[in-house]
Amino acid sequence: xxxxxxxxxxxxxxxxxxxxxxxxxWLVVVTAAKSQGxxxxxxxxxxxxxxLLENLRQxxxxxxxxxxxxGSLLIVxxxxxxxxxxxxxxxWVLARRATRLNAVLYALGISGIVLxxxxxxxxxxxxxxxxxxxxxxxxxxxxxxxxxxxxxxxxGFVRTIPPALEEAAQIDGAGPFMVFWRIVLPLLRxxxxxxxxxxxxxxxxxxxxxxxxxxxxxxxxxxxLFRVASAGLYLNNWHLIFAYVVLMSLPLVVVLAxxxxxxxxxITGGAVK
Amino acid sequence: xxxxxxAVRERSPVRPLPxxxxxxxxxxxxQTHPMWFLAPAFAILLVFFFLPTVxxxxxxxxxxxxxxxxxxxxxxxxxxxxxxxxxxLRAVRITLVYAVLVAVFQNLLGFGLAVLLExxxxxxxxxxxxxxxxxxxxxxxxxxxFQALLKPQGSLNQLLGIDYAWLGDTTWTIVVVAVIHAxxxxxxSMLIYLAGLKTIPEDLLEAARIDGASRFKxxxxxxxxxxxxxxxxxxxxxxxxxxxxxxxxxxxxxGGPARTTEILNIFIYRTFGQGLFAQAxxxxxxxxxxxxxxxxxxxxxxxxxEAVL
Numbered sequence: 001x002x003x004x005x006x007x008x009x010x011x012x013x014x015x016x017x018x019x020x021x022x023x024x025x026w027l028v029v030v031t032a033a034k035s036q037g038x039x040x041x042x043x044x045x046x047x048x049x050x051x052l053l054e055n056l057r058q059x060x061x062x063x064x065x066x067x068x069x070x071g072s073l074l075i076v077x078x079x080x081x082x083x084x085x086x087x088x089x090x091x092w093v094l095a096r097r098a099t100r101l102n103a104v105l106y107a108l109g110i111s112g113i114v115l116x117x118x119x120x121x122x123x124x125x126x127x128x129x130x131x132x133x134x135x136x137x138x139x140x141x142x143x144x145x146x147x148x149x150x151x152x153x154x155x156g157f158v159r160t161i162p163p164a165l166e167e168a169a170q171i172d173g174a175g176p177f178m179v180f181w182r183i184v185l186p187l188l189r190x191x192x193x194x195x196x197x198x199x200x201x202x203x204x205x206x207x208x209x210x211x212x213x214x215x216x217x218x219x220x221x222x223x224x225l226f227r228v229a230s231a232g233l234y235l236n237n238w239h240l241i242f243a244y245v246v247l248m249s250l251p252l253v254v255v256l257a258x259x260x261x262x263x264x265x266x267i268t269g270g271a272v273k
Numbered sequence: 274x275x276x277x278x279x280a281v282r283e284r285s286p287v288r289p290l291p292x293x294x295x296x297x298x299x300x301x302x303x304q305t306h307p308m309w310f311l312a313p314a315f316a317i318l319l320v321f322f323f324l325p326t327v328x329x330x331x332x333x334x335x336x337x338x339x340x341x342x343x344x345x346x347x348x349x350x351x352x353x354x355x356x357x358x359x360x361x362l363r364a365v366r367i368t369l370v371y372a373v374l375v376a377v378f379q380n381l382l383g384f385g386l387a388v389l390l391e392x393x394x395x396x397x398x399x400x401x402x403x404x405x406x407x408x409x410x411x412x413x414x415x416x417x418x419f420q421a422l423l424k425p426q427g428s429l430n431q432l433l434g435i436d437y438a439w440l441g442d443t444t445w446t447i448v449v450v451a452v453i454h455a456x457x458x459x460x461x462s463m464l465i466y467l468a469g470l471k472t473i474p475e476d477l478l479e480a481a482r483i484d485g486a487s488r489f490k491x492x493x494x495x496x497x498x499x500x501x502x503x504x505x506x507x508x509x510x511x512x513x514x515x516x517x518x519x520x521x522x523x524x525x526x527x528g529g530p531a532r533t534t535e536i537l538n539i540f541i542y543r544t545f546g547q548g549l550f551a552q553a554x555x556x557x558x559x560x561x562x563x564x565x566x567x568x569x570x571x572x573x574x575x576x577x578x579e580a581v582l
Contacts, residue, residue, distance in 0.1 A: 009389065
């Protein structure tokens with residue numbers, strides 16, 4: 001390391017964080033604390049009168065934040081549970097039984113990583129199944145979209161685990177379900193953690209698929225942000241839009257502060273190998 | 274795009290032990306690893322992923338709409354109509370331009386950040402976390418933040434002392450939106466480049482330095498080529514992910530001005546909202562074919578580049 005670089009690098013890093021990340025986040029916080037008149041044209045100045053709590057309270061009721069929060073939870077939790085269970089069950093067998101049929105099934109199973117889902121016709125299909133606009137339909141659609149990712153990750157991981165442990169349990173008389181549940185699943189913990197972080201990230205923030213499947217019938221946090229913002233832009237209520245953004249991002253900031261190391265290793269999990 | 278870094282590993286997949294399965298072993302496997310374990314996952318994939326995709330190929334050739342209850346086949350009418358008024362080509366062109374711009378910006382920014390924040394100092398670790406905040410944030414929220422920031426009387430113009438309409442330029446707004454998209458995801462690219470940089474053994478660089486290579490030369494001739502797997506992953510995900518983009522464009526411009534940022538998903542969302550389901554389906558099929566056609570060459574070319582090294 002040259003001396004010049006060691007001296008300049010920290011300054012450059014701080015300047016970049018402040019300019020590139022700091023300014024946009026600062027704008028959110030100060031605007032969320034302003035009155036409507038002051039926030040008409042959002043800028044970086046401090047509010048003359050801080051009314052962050054009043055604004056938060058107003059969007060809390062107008063944006064139906066509690067309903068939306070539970071709506072989001074109602075979709076994310078079952079989606080993650082289904083993806084992890086069914087995805088790792090399939091991945092385990094696909095990794096351990098290298099038949100030609102399984103190679104084809106694996107290719108089909110991971111094709112959704114690249115291919116975009118058919119958002120329009122899925123609505124038609126859900127209508128035919130009587131699941132249109134329901135949480136179950138939404139959970140099914142997300143599970144269908146992200147199973148590819150889980151199968152891809154977990155199959156790769158299972159292949160790195162020696163099968164000796166499973167064989168020992170089989171000799172002791174354990175059936176396939178027992179082996180999977182008691183031996184394989186606990187070994188998959190690191191890769192399942194990675195998959196969980198990613199899926200939560202995608203599903204929690206998704207608004208595109210939600211528009212098509214449950215738009216207008218079920219509240220989720222991003223859907224309600226869109227509603228608040230669409231009305232807000234019309235009425236120039238920037239203070240309410242950003243108050244909603246603050247509310248919506250608070251859980252995220254908490255999670256990031258508590259689990260940043262897990263998230264970083266989760267996102268890059270496997271990249272190093 | 275629901276993929277991350279583990280894809281980098283895919284380059285050298287850990288194959289199952291090369292045991293040629295003798296028939297007896299196959300029979301044992303049938304008992305210890307029963308095929309019905311595949312059933313729930315593939316049932317869900319079939320119903321919620323493959324079936325709608327098949328439907329795409331059917332309903333794109335009908336007159337399905339929100340205004341009547343019957344659905345009749347109409348052949349290539351939807352495509353002919355979309356092609357005739359130029360919508361089809363324009364939407365495809367805008368989507369491709371957007372995807373390429375996002376891939377370029379996201380990788381330049383991510384790579385620059387990774388090089389800048391490479392050393393494991395306390396300051397750098399904190400800085401990395403800050404660059405991760407946009408990745409975790411809702412893309413819709415990111416879009417609104419930049420809409421406010423880039424207003425003609427907004428903060429950026431105040432800081433620069435100009436009054437440019439960043440989101441109202443029919444030529445350059447698509448570039449601005451692509452930069453916003455790249456801003457949201459550059460933290461992810463940074464993490465993957467950082468992980469890639471860490472895999473490069475220190476002695477390789479030392480050897481180069483003993484041979485008299487300058488810092489700059491050592492970087493470009495040794496470290497950069499060895500990052501190929503990370504580049505493959507980052508370029509492929511940025512390119513294919515932004516082709517399927519929606520939220521950021523919707524929240525910043527909504528496809529405007531004069532529909533110059535109307536990527537395929539925006540068009541699909543808009544026409545679907547108007548009840549023109551068949552047109553939306555036709556465009557959805559176009560997106561599917563576009564991604565499918567591009568995905569394989571893109572991934573293959575990038576892989577070949579890796580193999581050369």
